[in-house]
Amino acid sequence: MENGSESGRSKNFLESIIENDIHNGKNEGRVHTRFPPEPNGYLHIGHAKSICLNFGLADTYNGKCNLRFDDTNPTKEEQEYVNSIMEDVRWLGFDWEERLFYASDYFDQLYEWAEKLILDGKAYVDDQTPDVISEQRGVPTRPGKESPFRNRSADENIDLFRRMKAGEFPNGTRVLRAKIDMASPNMHMRDPVMYRIMHAHHHRTGDTWCIYPMYDYAHGQSDYLEGITHSICTLEFEIHRPLYDWFLDNLIDTEYRPRQHEFARLNLSYTVMSKRKLLELVTEKYVNGWDDPRMPTISGLRRRGYTPESIRSFADRVGVAKRENVIDVGLLEFSVREHLNKVAPRIFAVLDPLKVIITNYPEGQSEELMLENNPEDPQGGSRKVPFSREIYIEQDDFMEDPPNKFFRLGPGREVRLKGAYIIKCEDFKKDENGRMKELYCTYDPETKSGSGVNRKVKGTLHWVSVNDCLDAEVRIYDRLFMNEDPDDVDEGEDFKSNLNPDSLKVVTGKVEPSVATASVGDTFQFQRLGYFCVDKDSKDSRLVFNRTVTLKDTWAKMKQ
């Protein structure tokens, strides 16, 4: 029992709390969590951390986890978002079973409870404008002032509240407030607003309501109604907890009680995470939509080629605690390499082609070589790759005047073509701009792969046959921001000035013919280059690949 989970890692503070609660028989030892997104945007990697946490905790302690849409503000929320959120949660591998809920499911009960608070003298209707109420609230270091409407009679309050509900008053003219303490050092306890008037169409309740509950009034009671035991949210809600408890204390008297716990949200280097900034990137067309592969949204990561497994292992690795943190985006990249290394079939693709003519290979001849699909997967099988007199290799794999540490081709040097033969560079030709145009090599027929002749050469290159390869569009993605902290900018600038102008480069690559039948979402390792997946923009006549992430490249590092 040293560890909190099956992975053998140490347990986090929430697991300690839960184990303690179970041990004490709190809420009959039940564990019931929930993931409560507001349907006003797309989910991102930060939400993934919360999803993995909430569903993971339920799983670890034989509990349940609900999906609940926090839809108390009809002016911001849309069905499109609830659909995408459900898709993303499912894709990540979690199942809320029959427990799909909406805060709007509880509007009737919430309203009844509001009347109860009014009758108990614990809530009142305030006729003042938002500006005046805000003014009276004071500042954290100075107490606020009480509203002149604070001591209306219960009868008057009920009458007014019912008329608010009936639609007699325009937006912004009245609110229902909890009567708590205008001098509290906690601003959230200074008679917080419970209901506001909004003549707006709600995506689920339509035009039934024209008053809507605020988050603070809705959330705890929604938890209560669903039997939630551990209501997990991010740190900025810590100061709301006394209010969360106040409503419950004044509304219910059961022994069962949900308890709010806060953890530190995920931050990633080279990434922005706020919904506002992500929205800005989309609406101002810095990226091509919410699922642009450079976006940290779940849909963007999915399109980029990230797998649910890799995101879950990432979430597990970043841990859960209460201190502010910035996770190195390299850890996310590590997580996806780790998974793709195990499952992605290897293929040959040349992104920056340099033609090689094998002068002693008979013209017109070709052969089919057997290549292992994945050295990490004994069950992965093999495939045939055509080889012929003219092939492409990468421009980067040849240097006219190479240093000692360069293990690839150069004049007079030998390399192995992976799965084929050892070749030796005899000559080369440049074009009029000085760019390398063609290499003339000879091959050693004795060195065919699998023949048992194992002459050692320093380098091994990937290649494709000129006459057999396919053209494919390859979208080479890099980090969206150049600065570790995108918000670190000069006076008068904002995060967009840190955008990486080279975050997307499109090239036409040459890929081996075996991928002709690949379908959208399939992931491959382009040998020696990185992991790539088939994008939804692919046509039968032309595949489109997205680069998920490069391979670790110690040579590239040495060059720096």
Added chain:
RNA sequence: UGACCCGUGGUGUAACGGUAGCACUGCAGAUUUUGGUUCUGCCUGUCAAGGUUCGAAUCCUUGCGGGUCAACCA
């Protein structure tokens, strides 16, 4: 000049009064028909000062640093 929360290697995260560990990164080496993978080794840490204790990252005090809170947003 308020309240609340938080300070452990470069980045995260453990250690619950008893040897500061793990992961990522970085560096060095071995293996390798991917300069990938795998394996081995190494570097770097308890914010500070007092106190309690045989013993403090852990408990107490003070200081310092960071964060949150003043929507009819969530």
